[in-house]
Amino acid sequence: MRLTALPAFQDNYIWALQTPDDRAVFVDPGEAGPVLEAAAQGMQPAAVLLTHHHDDHIGGVAELRRQWPRLRVFGPVDERIGLEHEQVADGDRVQLTGFDLSVMAVPGHTRSHIAYFGHNHLFCGDMLFSLGCGRMFEGTPAQMLASLKRLAALPPQTWVCCGHEYTLANAVFARHVDPTNAALQRRQQEALDMRSRSRPTVPAVLANELQCNPFLRTGEAVIRDAVAAHLGQFPADEVDVFAGLRRWKDGFRA
Template identity: 40%
Template sequence: MTNSQQTVTAIKAFNDNYIWAISSENNTNIALVDPGDAFVCIDYMQTNNLILSAILITHHHSDHVGGIAKLLEYAKEKAWSVTVYGPATENIAQLDITLQENDKVSIPELNCQFDVLDLPGHTKGHIAYYDDNKVFCGDTLFSGGCGRLFEGTAQQMHHSLTKLANLATDTLIYCAHEYTQANLAFALAVEPNNIDLHNYAEQVKVKRQHSHATIPSNIALELQINPFLRCHKHSIKLAAQAYSNQNQRNDSDVFAAIRTWKDNF
């Protein structure tokens, strides 16, 4: 389903988090994705006279769920009805509806619907919400990078990233952190001869000098510049071999090698 009448706005939180506010041109209702900080969300809603209808959670880490309780308390004071969605296999106390692969989330107040993807890796139960022009992918895929493996395996994460890579190339990527510039420094170490990567790094440098967001990215761009989506490329395989002094058996092993490299970069 195309949610063409929706607007997605970044609410900045903590040092580098993005909480995504999904709104409609037809009314004042919104949904929030991964509201780790209730206070910045409440301030945003008060400033813009908005009504909270839904909360979408990708995984259980505190910088993604920490604001839920306070937001529900605030909504109760306002007599708002809020539905909280999140992953079925993670322990998140306030969920009303638990989700797994192929489930659908309908938010009638916003006239929108999302499909759910299972994306284990960063955490075991991590999920994403997507329609045919955008994906809210939490801490799985970043621009130029990917999330750390706190709970899942390298094989799981590589499979999850491959799922995202197979979405339509014009899909907008709404990840949860402004990590792009640091990610690109690593990507350039892995693939120093990638002209697309150099060009993007220059664009990002200018954006960040002006404190502009680099998110959303899109799938087409990430396929050109993100080493974690390019593990099938000869240049990435050579870099993984050089770093690890080993020959990787498959693309998943290539991913594991460069993820370890990034952890120590």
């Protein structure tokens, strides 16, 4: 399998997972142009996978359907996705010639957010980012934490394919929370080097995220103590740690 990150808008990525015979599934095409360009260079669209209803993740589908009227589109059960698609839910599988991906319900960023896992790749939309996680627009801290723990339990060598190029900004906050973490320092420098060469910082390896990403480490004393110092009180439990960390990030200015 070949993976390609197609830049869109200011900092989105549309992911293309491609078989050796050039068939590709495209994940979260917020705009059609990058997919059309990839198709012109030889990729043959096999399907579109949607993780959630936000327009920067689904906005290009209508135009793609005009180009390929029989293009299969998979997405969550959500009435806000105003286009015909094959609805999938937790435990379902997307099986196409050359592709087999399982569907995971990961509410938190939105109530109906899903992720796709297969071929050692996780397509997680705006749920999990390198060194960070999505904002809680609709979910609760308990839901978001449970979803992140579910993703964290995938095989350590999983490639984490998220929807935005946020790694450098996330690294600044993560270093503020956990300034002595050597693995995090290395990851920040790696990301700086990649961006200096106009390369994507993702996909990230899950094993590395488990060492560096504070939102995947809310059960560790160093993160709990940092949140306690920021809040001025000791968190009641791990959900409270996560909630405090997410609020801290929401208001953080470097």
